[in-house]
Amino acid sequence: MNREEQVKEIQIGKKEAQKLVDTAASVDHLMKSRHFNRVILEGYFKEEPVRLTGLLADPEFQSEESQKEIMDSLRSISLLRQYLNTRGFLGDQAKAAIEDMDLAIEEINAEEAEA
Numbered sequence: 001m002n003r004e005e006q007v008k009e010i011q012i013g014k015k016e017a018q019k020l021v022d023t024a025a026s027v028d029h030l031m032k033s034r035h036f037n038r039v040i041l042e043g044y045f046k047e048e049p050v051r052l053t054g055l056l057a058d059p060e061f062q063s064e065e066s067q068k069e070i071m072d073s074l075r076s077i078s079l080l081r082q083y084l085n086t087r088g089f090l091g092d093q094a095k096a097a098i099e100d101m102d103l104a105i106e107e108i109n110a111e112e113a114e115a
Contacts, residue, residue, distance in 0.1 A: 003108055003109075003111075003112050006108050007105055007108055007109075010101045010104055010105055010108075011101075011105075013097075013101055014098055014101050014102075017094035017095075017097045017098050017101070018094070018098065020087075020090045020091050020093075020094035021091050021094045021095050021098065022091075023087050023090075023091060024087050024088050024090065024091020024092065024094070024095075025091065027084055027087045027088055027091070028088065030084075031084075040080075044077060044080070045077060045080075045081055048073075048077060049074060049077055052070050052073050052074050052077075053074075055070050056070055
């Protein structure tokens with residue numbers, strides 16, 4: 001693979017990594033929003049699990065179907081939280097990868113200049 005192909009391949013990887021960084025920045029921006037904090041972080045991630053857990057013991061919600069719906073709701077809360085955390089983690093990893101890719105391009109260019 002020649003220098004131009006190497007650099008082009010790295011730049012394609014950088015574009016994909018930048019998408020992850022941008023998504024992580026969007027999640028970070030959401031986390032700083034007071035509206036998001038009130039509705040999602042407080043309401044959905046804290047208050048809703050407490051409410052749902054209380055329903056698990058409620059005599060009116062003891063049917064197998066009701067119990068399944070409650071557990072599905074709890075699972076959905078967990079999955080959203082996991083999704084947001086993962087977006088942040090992947091963004092951090094992508095940011096580091098972009099730095100590594102920039103260094104690789106510099107090394108490729110330096111080798112070309114020496115030749």
